Amino acid sequence: QLREGTQLIFTKGQTSDGAVVTNHAIPIPVDTSRKLLSANPGDKRGLVEVALPGYGKCQVPRKVLVPTEDSGLNASRQGAEPVSSLSIYFYAEAEVLDNLLSQIGWSLRSLSLQYFDRMDDEKLMMAILKWCPKLTKLSISPDAINLNRLVTTYENVTGGPKPRISSLSLIRISDIGADHGVAFAEFLGDPRSRLTQHFEELTIEAFGNDPRVTGSTMQALWIAPKHNTKLRKLKLIVPSNVLKPWKNRFRQFHCQVLPPVPVDLPSKLAFLSASCMEG
Numbered sequence: 001q002l003r004e005g006t007q008l009i010f011t012k013g014q015t016s017d018g019a020v021v022t023n024h025a026i027p028i029p030v031d032t033s034r035k036l037l038s039a040n041p042g043d044k045r046g047l048v049e050v051a052l053p054g055y056g057k058c059q060v061p062r063k064v065l066v067p068t069e070d071s072g073l074n075a076s077r078q079g080a081e082p083v084s085s086l087s088i089y090f091y092a093e094a095e096v097l098d099n100l101l102s103q104i105g106w107s108l109r110s111l112s113l114q115y116f117d118r119m120d121d122e123k124l125m126m127a128i129l130k131w132c133p134k135l136t137k138l139s140i141s142p143d144a145i146n147l148n149r150l151v152t153t154y155e156n157v158t159g160g161p162k163p164r165i166s167s168l169s170l171i172r173i174s175d176i177g178a179d180h181g182v183a184f185a186e187f188l189g190d191p192r193s194r195l196t197q198h199f200e201e202l203t204i205e206a207f208g209n210d211p212r213v214t215g216s217t218m219q220a221l222w223i224a225p226k227h228n229t230k231l232r233k234l235k236l237i238v239p240s241n242v243l244k245p246w247k248n249r250f251r252q253f254h255c256q257v258l259p260p261v262p263v264d265l266p267s268k269l270a271f272l273s274a275s276c277m278e279g
């Protein structure tokens with residue numbers, strides 16, 4: 001662990017003779033956790049390399065490291081407000097996201113990701129499922145994503161507490177996989193799937209002149225709500241030539257009355273009490 005005010009030293013590179021060039025050190029504003037990357041006992045400067053949430057790799061003096069079992073630090077962390085919402089934009093592999101979420105994912109309820117390179121969709125979803133048990137809202141803005149792999153990972157995950165994602169947004173995507181997202185839509189319409197049991201809102205925003213959202217995608221998405229009583233909002237932003245043949249068909253679901261949801265006894269009594277008071 002690192003105390004508030006610890007100076008973080010960022011490496012810019014090395015000179016031709018091997019000397020390390022650093023930026024000015026900056027202090028951290030609060031106590032925080034860290035992941036130790038390397039601790040070279042031969043480092044004459046007494047520095048160790050660490051990874052910090054929100055900062056990435058940097059160096060700190062070895063003497064400032066505090067053991068995680070330190071009761072004073074734990075007490076100060078208990079008084080801090082945990083991160084519940086996170087939006088990040090990055091060029092990196094899924095492993096980098098995994099490292100970040102392993103530090104702060106436990107408290108996240110909303111996560112927005114925008115990345116600018118091909119991502120391993122399976123590793124991406126595994127990192128989210130592994131480290132974000134409270135997550136309910138997920139927004140992903142990639143150039144391309146394999147929805148089939150993404151949903152298969154979500155459906156087949158086992159062990160430990162897992163998030164119940166109720167809202168998924170796929171923003172500005174030009175490629176959703178070779179099957180045009182059909183397998184994803186089929187899971188969305190399968191009452192036995194985790195997708196159907198969890199999802200309440202779905203947004204798909206296709207981008208580009210030749211996106212992979214096709215008539216087969218629209219047909220599968222049109223069938224799904226017929227067997228899905230949980231989904232309340234479906235938002236599709238797709239090219240007009242793809243949407244036009246299906247526009248009126250999707251309108252049949254607009255303002256559709258959903259099946260009643262069972263209410264527990266305390267909630268019923270509270271409602272009746274409020275009704276009596278109004279009367």
